[in-house]
Amino acid sequence: KNEVEQSPQNLTAQEGEFITINCSYSVGISALHWLQQHPGGGIVSLFMLSSGKKKHGRLIATINIQEKHSSLHITASHPRDSAVYICAVSRLGGADGLTFGKGTHLIIQP
Amino acid sequence: NAGVTQTPKFQVLKTGQSMTLQCAQDMNHNSMYWYRQDPGMGLRLIYYSASEGTTDKGEVPNGYNVSRLNKREFSLRLESAAPSQTSVYFCASGGRAGELFFGEGSRLTVL
Numbered sequence: 001k002n003e004v005e006q007s008p009q010n011l012t013a014q015e016g017e018f019i020t021i022n023c024s025y026s027v028g029i030s031a032l033h034w035l036q037q038h039p040g041g042g043i044v045s046l047f048m049l050s051s052g053k054k055k056h057g058r059l060i061a062t063i064n065i066q067e068k069h070s071s072l073h074i075t076a077s078h079p080r081d082s083a084v085y086i087c088a089v090s091r092l093g094g095a096d097g098l099t100f101g102k103g104t105h106l107i108i109q110p
Numbered sequence: 111n112a113g114v115t116q117t118p119k120f121q122v123l124k125t126g127q128s129m130t131l132q133c134a135q136d137m138n139h140n141s142m143y144w145y146r147q148d149p150g151m152g153l154r155l156i157y158y159s160a161s162e163g164t165t166d167k168g169e170v171p172n173g174y175n176v177s178r179l180n181k182r183e184f185s186l187r188l189e190s191a192a193p194s195q196t197s198v199y200f201c202a203s204g205g206r207a208g209e210l211f212f213g214e215g216s217r218l219t220v221l
Binding site for chain 2: 030031033041042043044045086096097100101103
């Protein structure tokens with residue numbers, strides 16, 4: 001079983017819809033990261049959080065430490081939000097970077 | 111603000127050839143990483159360097175070597191490329207707060 005599991009693997013939605021991507025993890029963590037990767041592009045960090053909720057524009061990330069679960073929400077989705085969204089965790093005591101989920105491929109249709 | 115710069119962006123090799131992927135960061139980070147990304151596998155750690163002068167194996171180190179030349183630069187070398195090393199390679203550096211900054215990626219094809 002992977003230490004970081006994301007769902008769904010693929011998601012297609014219409015422009016304007018509210019999007020939720022889920023991430024569950026099975027290890028102790030110091031932080032959870034949400035990353036974005038556009039087709040053929042690099043990887044950028046959207047959020048790093050260790051508790052509660054963070055908001056940036058139309059993106060909201062939440063984490064429940066007790067349940068070992070995080071969600072990434074996109075409000076008023078737009079075709080430019082089409083990308084792969086990757087959940088990753090910094091393991092407690094780990095010096096070897098992040099442990100990654102396999103990503104959620106999101107397509108927003110106009 | 112260059113951030114993390116990796117070269118080359120694209121490379122085609124024949125089986126058995128060698129090559130080095132270069133990575134440099136200008137954020138004065140201690141930690142640097144090399145990952146490979148394959149379809150359906152997610153990002154997997156090849157090697158990392160927690161500080162200048164140190165390197166450690168990650169999840170998939172076989173067939174690779176690394177050099178932490180100085181604080182800025184961390185290179186990845188394939189001594190004898192194999193088709194299984196066809197992948198997209200990402201270099202990253204890590205700040206004190208734990209956030210990672212990624213390069214643009216290097217797409218390698220081994221024929």
